[in-house]
Amino acid sequence: MNHAQLAALGRALRVLGEHGEALSADTPDARLHEVKADLRRALDLLEEGVTTAAPSTRCPEHPTGPVDESAPDLCLLCETRRRAARRAEFNGPPLPPGPTEPVPSRYGVRGDRPQPQQRWLPELWNGQAWQLCGTPRRDRREAELYVAAQRRGPRPAMAYRIVHEFTDYEVLRVWGTPVRVDIEPMGNL
Numbered sequence: 001m002n003h004a005q006l007a008a009l010g011r012a013l014r015v016l017g018e019h020g021e022a023l024s025a026d027t028p029d030a031r032l033h034e035v036k037a038d039l040r041r042a043l044d045l046l047e048e049g050v051t052t053a054a055p056s057t058r059c060p061e062h063p064t065g066p067v068d069e070s071a072p073d074l075c076l077l078c079e080t081r082r083r084a085a086r087r088a089e090f091n092g093p094p095l096p097p098g099p100t101e102p103v104p105s106r107y108g109v110r111g112d113r114p115q116p117q118q119r120w121l122p123e124l125w126n127g128q129a130w131q132l133c134g135t136p137r138r139d140r141r142e143a144e145l146y147v148a149a150q151r152r153g154p155r156p157a158m159a160y161r162i163v164h165e166f167t168d169y170e171v172l173r174v175w176g177t178p179v180r181v182d183i184e185p186m187g188n189l
Helices: 003-022 029-049 076-091 140-152
Strands: 119-125 130-132 159-165 169-176
Touching: 003 029, 119 140, 140 159, 140 169
Parallel strands: none
Antiparallel strands: 119 130, 119 159, 159 169
16 A cells, blocks of 8 residues: 555545544434445545455464464464474474485385285175175274175175185185076076
């Protein structure tokens, strides 16, 4: 806002202050319309003078920065800085820089890779072969509950089984009897 705009806005607000002091219960409507026009004039001057967006935070350094609702000043940038300072206070001072060592590959060396995790695979017999019937589970009990729910469902399969997968496969339990079914309806005649 330049000096001329500031001066005009100051005058408009002083006129409004005088109107406010002169108001009473028996103020005529013509006078109220004059107050309304002066208010509009002051708002228009203010609208012309303000060129930036309304602040989204209460931070004087980053008034239109990103918002963090949990921060006292709503400023994500300052709150990130404060959190880093609290972490450093909690974890202790940073270590002094030592001799630089080569950084290992993000994929690691084959010997460093973890072993496969164990999973339980629910499978169903489709008449020809065993096929996966659900998401592999990390918990055996969860896999058994899933198979039990499938067996109670509206269209259960002929047989179900749970396969334990680690570095090798092992069939743990089979429900039902898998019978090979010919896919041709008339026995391939």
